[in-house]
Amino acid sequence: MALFGRKKLTIGLDVGSGLVKAVVIDHSGPVPELAKVVITPLNDTAIVEGEVMDHGIVADAIRQTIAATGAKTKNIVAAVGGRDVIVKKIQMERVKEQQARELMRWEAEQHVPFDMDSVELDFQVLDPDGDGLDMSVLLVAAKRDLVEAKQSLLTEAGASPAVIDVDAFALHNAFEANYPEALTGTIALLNIGNEATNLNILDEGVPILTRDLGVGTRRFREDLQRENGMSAEDAEDLLRGYDRHPMLDGVVSMRGEEIAIGMERAATFLSTSQRNFGTIRAVYACGGGARVPGLLPWLSDRLRIPVQPANALAKLAVREGAFEFLSTDEVAPLLMLPVGLALRAVA
Ligand SMILES: Nc1ncnc2c1ncn2[C@@H]1O[C@H](COP(=O)(O)OP(=O)(O)OP(=O)(O)O)[C@@H](O)[C@H]1O
Ligand SMILES: [Mg+2]
Structure with missing residues (x-):
């Protein structure tokens, strides 16, 4: 049975300390449609204070969760968050995107208390059409170790991510879609x-x-x-x-x-x-x-x-059977992060 056909699917994968959650969103139609939700519980000792204590158990839970979605896609979006990720709105001199990229390391040094050699930086200009001398930029710095640890955990689970996002952005993304x-x-x-x-x-x-x-x-x-x-x-x-x-x-x-x-x-x-x-x-x-x-x-x-x-499904189209035996009302509040991840259509 071809449940999804040749469609543009994204799997949002949220590895929580209590529950591993996968949400499949189909981006091929006029509006994104939630096609499948799978949730796998973890025991209390597998992840503690954000740290994976038992790689085997967590990798197995991820593998099972992805397999149970039935989605044959490599478009997996996961995220990092916590203390080792900093998101900050800064003001800087208005320059072109390429130049901003070059200046970012210097800007980050002023704003981020991490060693610049061990971070991944990204940014977004918030007012690209503005004409003031300064522009507002959202700066993101994540410790490289954290990103690499997430990547290797998912690779161990056979679920190499196409994109690693930031928790705060994914939550924001889902919230924006549901409560504009x-x-x-x-x-x-x-x-x-x-x-x-x-x-x-x-x-x-x-x-x-x-x-x-x-x-x-x-x-x-x-x-x-x-x-x-x-x-x-x-x-x-x-x-x-x-x-x-x-x-x-x-x-x-x-x-x-x-x-x-x-x-x-x-x-x-x-x-x-x-x-x-x-x-x-x-x-x-x-x-x-x-x-x-x-x-x-x-x-x-x-x-x-x-x-x-806040309900992650307030404005989202949901395919019949997406929840199978899960109670939609009970799990909907838990899905903000994975829905936000899956809303990102991967090219
Ligand atoms: N229907 C439900 N099914 C499972 N757990 C539920 C349900 N409703 C509430 N809970 C509670 O919610 C917790 C999981 O919430 P959530 O998925 O938001 O956390 P998490 O992402 O796993 O954790 P964290 O982000 O802190 O690492 C469970 O540990 C449980 O106590
Ligand atoms: Mg969580």
């Missing part, structure tokens, strides 16, 4: 995962700050186990449930506070380092942690701004 009307003013995107929460602050649709906070559902699970003597499975059931069980109150406020403080610090940093930085007017949350009953309303009360769930 929300890109005015300053907003925060929170991707609350299993062990990390990616915070992206966007100003008029441009990512101006990206940070990782060390909070995720793994912490919630451990807290519930310790405080209530529950099994990991029972704790997980509460976190994935639909009702706000009273046993969740303590962890929601404790871990919620950590997220709130992380956001406040980021906002303070921006108000001291960026001219004209306003306030964050709303938060959009995704990732498995965004499903924790009561967490988003708690954050909204605490931060005094709307905090709403």
Whole structure:
């Protein structure tokens, strides 16, 4: 059976510490269509603090996930993120693209606290049609080790990536596709995962700050186990449930506070380092942690701004059967990153 035919497919592959996620998007029609979603769980020790502890297990999970998509394509897009990736909006003298490329290393030295010999740099001019003396540039610096480690893990899994993107851009990309009307003013995107929460602050649709906070559902699970003597499975059931069980109150406020403080610090940093930085007017949350009953309303009360769930499928066409036996409502919040990766059509 030719499920996909000779079509332009992209696989977005998100290797999370809790779940390996692959999303196949078909780019051959008038609009991108989500054709398949596959999710494979990892055990708690395979990836810890962003580091792959067990290459064999993770590579197997990746291999299985890609195979289960059934998509015969080499267009795999993966991403790197975390502490070793820096995204920064800078101002520099307005020059042509080629010259900007030559100046970038020098510019990066002023803005990035990494050794320039060990980083990969990329950039995007944000106002290419502007006519001022300066231009705004989004600079990305990723430690080369990190990019190479990702490449070799995927190669070991038989899934050599065609492109390595940056988490923050992929999240932004998926968000932009699904919530174009929300890109005015300053907003925060929170991707609350299993062990990390990616915070992206966007100003008029441009990512101006990206940070990782060390909070995720793994912490919630451990807290519930310790405080209530529950099994990991029972704790997980509460976190994935639909009702706000009273046993969740303590962890929601404790871990919620950590997220709130992380956001406040980021906002303070921006108000001291960026001219004209306003306030964050709303938060959009995704990732498995965004499903924790009561967490988003708690954050909204605490931060005094709307905090709403962001759905990676809000505006995306979905092919029938793409989710097979997965519950679309339950997994949709987890797909922002892989959808953002798969939306990138690879030539
Ligand atoms: N339907 C679901 N299926 C699986 N896990 C779910 C579901 N709903 C919520 N979760 C929770 O979400 C977590 C996974 O979320 P997510 O996929 O965003 O994290 P991750 O990308 O694996 O982690 P990280 O980015 O921190 O490395 C699981 O560990 C689980 O606690
Ligand atoms: Mg994740």
